[in-house]
Amino acid sequence: MATPSFSIILSLLLIIGVGISQSEARAFFVFGDSLVDSGNNNYLATTARADSPPYGIDYPTRRATGRFSNGYNIPDIISQQIGSSESPLPYLSPALTGQRLLVGANFASAGIGILNDTGIQFINIIRMPQQLDYFRQYQRRVSGLIGEASTQRLVNQALVLMTLGGNDFVNNYFLVPNSARSRQFSIPDYVPFLIREYRKILMNVYNLGARRVIVTGTGPLGCVPAELAQRSRNGECSPELQQAAALFNPQLMQMLQGLNRELGSNVFIAANTQQMHTNFITNPQAYGFITSKVACCGQGPYNGLGLCTPLSNLCPNRDVYAFWDPFHPSERANKIIVQQIMSGTTEYMNPMNLSTILAMDSQA
Ligand SMILES: *[C@@H]1O[C@H](CO)[C@@H](O)[C@H](O)[C@H]1NC(C)=O
Ligand SMILES: *[C@@H]1O[C@H](CO)[C@@H](O)[C@H](O)[C@H]1NC(C)=O
Numbered sequence: 454m455a456t457p458s459f460s461i462i463l464s465l466l467l468i469i470g471v472g473i474s475q476s477e478a479r480a481f482f483v484f485g486d487s488l489v490d491s492g493n494n495n496y497l498a499t500t501a502r503a504d505s506p507p508y509g510i511d512y513p514t515r516r517a518t519g520r521f522s523n524g525y526n527i528p529d530i531i532s533q534q535i536g537s538s539e540s541p542l543p544y545l546s547p548a549l550t551g552q553r554l555l556v557g558a559n560f561a562s563a564g565i566g567i568l569n570d571t572g573i574q575f576i577n578i579i580r581m582p583q584q585l586d587y588f589r590q591y592q593r594r595v596s597g598l599i600g601e602a603s604t605q606r607l608v609n610q611a612l613v614l615m616t617l618g619g620n621d622f623v624n625n626y627f628l629v630p631n632s633a634r635s636r637q638f639s640i641p642d643y644v645p646f647l648i649r650e651y652r653k654i655l656m657n658v659y660n661l662g663a664r665r666v667i668v669t670g671t672g673p674l675g676c677v678p679a680e681l682a683q684r685s686r687n688g689e690c691s692p693e694l695q696q697a698a699a700l701f702n703p704q705l706m707q708m709l710q711g712l713n714r715e716l717g718s719n720v721f722i723a724a725n726t727q728q729m730h731t732n733f734i735t736n737p738q739a740y741g742f743i744t745s746k747v748a749c750c751g752q753g754p755y756n757g758l759g760l761c762t763p764l765s766n767l768c769p770n771r772d773v774y775a776f777w778d779p780f781h782p783s784e785r786a787n788k789i790i791v792q793q794i795m796s797g798t799t800e801y802m803n804p805m806n807l808s809t810i811l812a813m814d815s816q817a
Contacts, residue, residue, distance in 0.1 A: 479814075480557040480607050481541050483528045484584050484658070485616035487563030487781065488669075491528060492519025493579055494563045496545040501564035501575040507750055507767050511784055519543065521563060523749065523771040524784035528559060528614060530791040535612060535811060544587050545579075554595050557611060560584040566620035567651045574624070581617070581654050588661055608662035610814070612807075615658065618705070619671045621647050622697045623679075623780075640693070644700040648708050655712060659720060665810060667722045667794065668709055670702035672730040672782075678748040679779035682757025688746055702727045706803060713804075722810065723803045729793045733775050733786060740789060745775035749783060 483489050487501065494502045495518075503509075508517035511524035520526045525533075532540040541557035542549040549558060562579035564572035569580050579587070596604045626634045626643060638646060658666060674680065675694030684691040702725065709721040737745040749768040750761035759765075761778035768774055777783040782790065793801045795808050805813075 479535060479537070480555060480611035481528070481532055481535065481537055482557050482588070482608075482611055482613045482663070483541060483559040483561050483616075484581070484588075484613070485561045486565050486620050487521045487561075488619070489526060489528050489559070489614060489616045490519065490521065490543075490561040490563045491526060491540060491559045492543040493545045493559065493561060495519040495543070497562075497577045497579070499564065499575045499577045501562075501572065501578055503563070503761075506763050507765075508761065510767075511771055521778065521781040522784050522787060523777045525787060526784075527616070527787050527791055528561075530788055531612075531614065531794065531807075534791060534795055534807070544591065551598070554591070554598065555607065558588075558591050560587050561616070564620060564624060565617075566625060567617050567647050567654065568621055568625060571620045571625040574628070585654075585657050585661065588658075592661070605662055609664050611663065611665070612810075613658065613663045613666040614669070615655070615666055616669045617651065617654070618647065618701060619674060622671070622674055622694060622701075626697070627694060640697050641700060644697065644704055647701065648704045651705065652708050652712065655709075655721060659712075659716065664718070664720055665722070665814070666720055667724050667807065668705065669724040669726040670705050671698050672726055673734060674698045676730075676734050676745070677780050678746060678751065678755040678757035678776050680757070681746055682754045682779065688755075698727055710803075719804050722805065722807075724794055725797075725801045725803070726790060729790050729797075729801060730782070730786075733789060737775055740775070741773065741785070742775045743773045747774070748776040748779050749774040750777060751779050755779075 495504045503521045504517050504519050506517055512518060529540040537556055539556055541559045544558045544560045564575035564578040565580050566572060572578055592604055626632060673695060674697060675691035680691045680694055681688060706723040709723045712721050713719050733740040733742060734745040746755050748756040749771050750765050752758055752765050756766055757779045771783050772785045774783050775786045795806060797806050
């Protein structure tokens with residue numbers, strides 16, 4: 454009798470198929486600033502946006518999407534690495550409905566920081582309390598689709614990426630000389646204040662169900678083309694901003710280790726983006742870049758002044774530039790960073806890299 458064995462094979466295939474689609478269906482949530490915004494600000498009245506050319510010039514559609522990159526950004530490349538069917542859509546995108554919600558969502562918004570008053574000059578951006586409110590709203594919407602218990606499982610099993618902090622220096626403390634914040638705090642006092650506020654945000658993310666959260670530090674803030682253009686006489690990194698990053702990143706890592714101890718679980722994974730960037734900034738040629746000082750798109754010294762616009766200088770080959778615009782890495786630099794996130798040693802990923810996380814969680 455051919456029919457029963459056929460149906461047995463069929464049901465075996467179905468079981469295997471369901472197993473695969475469940476393990477592939479790990480949701481991905483993104484919170485933070487322009488380094489990880491995939492287009493939320495397109496829907497807002499703000500000047501912090503990347504929705505006109507030449508942004509997106511190397512993206513598959515060759516169109517500006519709101520990503521602050523010539524092509525893919527870090528969340529895109531992580532999505533590809535973890536086998537998602539697509540990069541999570543911006544939460545404000547009208548296309549984020551139905552089954553697509555199960556892939557995850559990107560809540561990030563260019564210009565925001567740990568503090569609510571960071572990026573005030575950008576007016577209408579999604580600050581962290583609002584990103585977390587949207588995450589609550591997201592969970593209510595998904596509950597309507599698949600029920601509360603499945604929604605909680607989806608969130609518990611998801612991967613989360615948090616990228617915050619750079620703007621609290623660049624678009625707050627150092628925004629103008631003698632800023633209100635810099636009169637309130639010295640840098641050695643400001644950093645612990647930021648870390649305490651960041652800790653509250655991370656506990657909120659945990660309380661909303663996140664159990665695997667990659668937290669990136671800042672890059673070497675003083676070395677980006679914008680700071681070289683504004684603060685550097687002969688191309689050396691800005692010492693004040695370098696000092697800020699050098700204090701912030703280790704204290705962030707300590708705070709994350711403390712949280713994990715308190716929670717009794719490695720929920721928070723520190724990504725040492727400072728070291729990842731420093732590698733190709735100090736030795737660009739070793740990574741196939743011709744420069745790490747000059748932005749591909751911009752104007753003025755180091756192409757570091759103002760914004761990247763259709764009128765800016767534009768380099769012909771984006772792959773040989775570490776910086777795409779005055780603040781943001783090129784797609785190729787983003788790929789190098791994600792490679793370290795995936796398989797870096799504990800110097801880069803603490804307590805473990807993403808491939809180890811994926812292997813552990815698939816056995817759980
Ligand atoms: C930021 O705003 C939220 C809610 O609007 C508030 O709960 C929080 O305390 C504020 N953070 C700071 C540092 O003022
Ligand atoms: C990171 O990932 C690689 C696999 O790509 C693994 O071989 C390596 O041991 C991991 N390193 C650490 C320190 O976890």
